[in-house]
Amino acid sequence: MIVAEQKPLNEIKALIADADKVLILGCGTCVTVCFAGGEKEVAILASQLRMATRLDGQEKEIRELTVQRQCEFEYNELAADYVSDADIVVSLACGIGVQTMNEQYPDKLTVPGLNTGGLSQPTEQGVWEERCQACGDCVLALTGGLCPVARCAKSLLNGPCGGSQRGICEVYADRETPCVWDQIYKRLEKLGKLDMLMEIQPAKNWHSSRDGGQRKIVREDLRL
């Protein structure tokens, strides 16, 4: 899922400093599941902002709403009355939701209340680890289902590098992050497919990733 974390309260306060009426707009999909921008988090932030702005002597009217999916226009239509009534919108969605709102309601500024943090898997309660970098040319079939693009600090396609020590990556200060190439080796060994590693992968074409600029998927069969 797309994961995100709330920005510090003071940063959000600064974003809304000039507004009197503020709408906190949550999203009911990915950021609800990762406890960053769902109905509950909207209520908590709204409550914090009510108290904080009152203590600052600049009390604001804070309204709350959560739509099912802020990255799609039709869901945000339900927020129209709330948006028109507000001076500014604080979006508790990922960066896609923020941009959808700004495009859909061009006369109103929607600012981000979250920092979007990647495409991650919840590996334990309260922990999300990045698993996919959306590179646009999936290599998981070559690597036993573990992604070296997202999980190797160097995104190596022919790993491991010399910094893999006893299965641990040298890059991370925690000295606990596993070397994904060590994991790939062990996985392919278990599957009896170590010979796959004998094939040297050519340099990846990053054009399908960010190097080609903004990406766009068009499905002609689905277009109206």
Place this chain on the structure above:
Amino acid sequence: MNYTKRLLAEVGLEPERLEMFFLSSAEGVRFAEIATEMTERARRLGPSPLKNEKRFEQPTEVEG
């Protein structure tokens, strides 16, 4: 509880205004102790700055 205390601190309120205690309905003495402790704490911290200030204004003496 720690999370909620942190939220209060971020806002600028004293986190010790909030506390949670576990006790059974049979522990009347303990309940009284807790009530006393929290009352003393509230007195020490003073009125919540979020409350309506008028409520805490001292009645002014009427002249004459």
